[in-house]
Amino acid sequence: MIPAIEIREVHKRFGSLHALRGVDLTVERGEFFALLGPNGAGKTTLINILAGLSRATQGCGRVMGHDVVVDYRDARRALGVVPQELVYDAFFTVREMLRFQSGYFGLRKNDAWIDELLHNLGLTDKADIYTRLLSGGMKRRVLVAQALVHKPPVIVLDEPTAGVDVELRQNLWEFIRRLNRDGHTIVLTTHYLEEAETLCSRIAMLKQGQVIALDTTHNLLSAHAAVQVRLKLNPNRLPDVLRPLLAAEKAGCFNLVLNDYSGLEAVLATLREASVVVDVLEVSKPDLEEVFLRIMGQAGKEAAR
Numbered sequence: 001m002i003p004a005i006e007i008r009e010v011h012k013r014f015g016s017l018h019a020l021r022g023v024d025l026t027v028e029r030g031e032f033f034a035l036l037g038p039n040g041a042g043k044t045t046l047i048n049i050l051a052g053l054s055r056a057t058q059g060c061g062r063v064m065g066h067d068v069v070v071d072y073r074d075a076r077r078a079l080g081v082v083p084q085e086l087v088y089d090a091f092f093t094v095r096e097m098l099r100f101q102s103g104y105f106g107l108r109k110n111d112a113w114i115d116e117l118l119h120n121l122g123l124t125d126k127a128d129i130y131t132r133l134l135s136g137g138m139k140r141r142v143l144v145a146q147a148l149v150h151k152p153p154v155i156v157l158d159e160p161t162a163g164v165d166v167e168l169r170q171n172l173w174e175f176i177r178r179l180n181r182d183g184h185t186i187v188l189t190t191h192y193l194e195e196a197e198t199l200c201s202r203i204a205m206l207k208q209g210q211v212i213a214l215d216t217t218h219n220l221l222s223a224h225a226a227v228q229v230r231l232k233l234n235p236n237r238l239p240d241v242l243r244p245l246l247a248a249e250k251a252g253c254f255n256l257v258l259n260d261y262s263g264l265e266a267v268l269a270t271l272r273e274a275s276v277v278v279d280v281l282e283v284s285k286p287d288l289e290e291v292f293l294r295i296m297g298q299a300g301k302e303a304a305r
């Protein structure tokens with residue numbers, strides 16, 4: 001089956017800045033995929049290339065099999081992009097803008113879908129208001145509606161929840177999840193890593209224009225599955241033999257990192273032998289945010305070598 005998105009050896013240069021350095025990515029149909037990376041990693045540049053807003057210096061991109069340059073119109077029709085920046089036309093009402101956008105894609109009788117979008121995005125009572133009069137969060141909802149107006153099979157959301165309140169965030173994800181269940185492919189960039197962790201089944205991490213990690217969310221989390229243990233001890237002294245496990249000492253507690261849960265038994269036995277009493281014991285697994293920081297840190301160290 002033709003993938004939803006294919007990116008082959010894409011480079012992008014802005015003058016002397018090499019913003020994308022040979023990015024290769026395939027997103028299969030029906031995936032809920034996250035594109036993560038620190039500020040300036042190249043996420044928006046990659047999305048702009050897919051949306052035909054910017055041209056790759058080298059390499060090619062395809063959306064549902066359509067080349068984003070050679071077959072621009074079909075590629076664009078297959079894609080709905082929620083941009084990061086709040087761009088809107090100040091002199092249209094929300095409904096007029098969605099009708100206008102439908103016309104752009106050659107859709108005349110689109111009101112039923114427009115009404116459904118307005119309802120799902122909590123915009124029904126704003127339909128006849130000029131977009132310039134909406135709050136920032138409301139404008140972002142309109143951008144989501146605009147991206148979905150032609151029911152594209154592939155939806156790319158570039159930080160859609162920045163500046164959006166908790167309630168809409170939940171409604172929005174519920175709606176996007178539904179679209180994904182209905183077969184739409186979703187690609188998400190976000191700096192809220194807990195959102196990516198709960199929603200996305202596969203993740204690519206970008207750093208300085210290169211993909212430095214690409215795997216399922218499950219594999220990324222389990223590959224960095226070190227167990228973290230926070231201990232408050234009485235007396236407040238860590239036996240020397242446990243020192244190599246010490247990651248940090250904070251607020252009178254020792255934070256140890258173990259490879260897996262089986263290491264915990266040995267730690268407790270050592271403490272018992274040393275007649276040290278455990279006052280507090282907390283065990284936790286790293287979340288995607290910690291895994292992300294670790295992967296970014298490792299890539300930084302390797303680059304410095």
Ligand SMILES: Nc1ncnc2c1ncn2[C@@H]1O[C@H](COP(=O)(O)OP(=O)(O)OP(=O)(O)O)[C@@H](O)[C@H]1O
Nearest residue numbers: 014017019037038039040041042043044045046084
């Ligand atoms: N039109 C442009 N002209 C020159 N440089 C650009 C242009 N667009 C992007 N860049 C540069 O390319 C690099 C990648 O930027 P990009 O916006 O793709 O990053 P990003 O991963 O989306 O970051 P963020 O998380 O901050 O949105 C940055 O160094 C940025 O300054």
